[in-house]
Amino acid sequence: MHWVVTGAHGMLGRDVVQRVALAGEGVVALAREDLDVTDPEAAHRLLVGAEVVVSCAAYTAVDAAETDEPAAFTVNAVGAANVARAAAAVGARMVHVSTDYVFDGAAAEPYDEEAPVAPRSAYGRTKAAGEWAVRAAHPGHMVVRTAWLYGAGGPCFPKTIARVAAERGGLDVVDDQVGQPTWTRDLADLVVRLVEADAPGGTYHGTSSGRTSWHGFARAVVGSAGLDPAIVAPTTSEAFVRPAPRPAFSVLGHAALERIGVAPIGAWDERWAAAADEVLGQRPSASSPSR
Template sequence: MTETKTARWLVVGAGGMLGQDVVAAATAAGHDVTGLSGRAALDVTDAAAVRAALVGYDVVVNCTAWTAVDDAESHEAEAFAVNAVGAANLARAAEEAGARLVHVSTDYVFDGVASAPYAEDEALAPRSAYGRTKAAGEWAVRSASPEALVVRTAWLYGAGGGCFPKTIARVAAERESLTVVDDQVGQPTWTVDLADLLVRLVAAAVPGGIYHGTSSGQVSWCGFASEVVASAGLTTKVEPVTSEQFVRPAPRPAYSVLGHDALVAAGVEPIGDWSARWQAAAGTVLAG
């Protein structure tokens, strides 16, 4: 199940922030790409519909997910249906169709209490309903389709949807100061960069397994917000606060830094430093 030079790609969840960029990246790489957006186009919880939709494709990228982290706390069954059952349906159908599945997962499968980057084979310990459902989806994909690629990402931002930088720039334009949590650390990742990485992983015919698709380096949300404000040409003061001052229904990982050893071992270049990549992305994202 390795990719031919020109392959038929199916992107599920193509209307989302990441899905839009995956369609663009795969198309730019010369592939024949079909994008399905929304439940009306494909209900991933319907096994028969999924099986029919995947026939004839070489590569299937799953960008669909229940991503409302807080809502998942009170709607775990619904989140599980998309993030776990839907993932399982796609994995089984991809295996039957002879297609390679690329499944996007999350840092929320970890407990967020580490002090060194999480390895790809680190034990899973999700602390939220969202994390539990995504962890179940990973297990389902790996069980049903050993050649599938599970790519964990975190702190995504992009031009094609709502995201942290856009929110910060909007709020900063309206205020003289704003407060942002400084005790959560991660890797802001541009959807354009992740989409490019997914295409490169498939092109390299890497072994099936788990990979981490995040920018290199690390920063707090407060540090990232300061960079966003500067990129927006604003002088708004960004003040640090603790997570305890922003209580949310779902716990957020304090440490979301993911290691990239599996990429390096496979000969695939990880995404560059988050700050340099933000500088490249800022104009496009903030204009979106």
């Protein structure tokens, strides 16, 4: 099977390319310099021959999007539509990666895949528009929402926390935002498993199981870095005001995966324990993705 991955030099894109290659499939990795997703003609030209297209290209500067929403919309909505139309034109399956930011973060129970979207940030609005565009352009689409991503292939929360903790000897991290830390390697594995299972088109949630706060995750990270988790103190979102509002509750449900017999990603703490050495650069991880 011939795969094409857009945004292939990003943290998630790198792991998707690697996971597809490990499955013995042919894969073309298209980075930003290879494909400008805002160019519809380029998308059609470069996707010829594809059987599966994984759309990882995105504008992910959440705070910058608040003052430059048109730029975010151009990539996250128009770009997503261009890739979806091109994938449909060549008869390829389409997997589009989206985000928890399409929800308002006000829930008390995990968001169902069919829950109404109500984004509170410019980034969330552009990603919600991208979902709509993909659904309209590609009847066989799969939208896979994720959240709290970390990985070895790019900047991420664990790397920052481990560095700051080592430099300062302590830090404050918010404990009133709850979500599901998710390893990019596990998400890449889920994408491949969905395609291998010939999953029906629709929306799926690609996050680890369970939940924790950023404070809880930071304590786990600091412990993995060989430091005392007690040096991580809890604080509130009010103490760290950012241009874009962060969802207070980013826990996504996995009912759609369970209905089709595809196992969700394992518990966040178990997956972090498997990922920590690789992500923090301590040694390569020998762990296989979670089923």
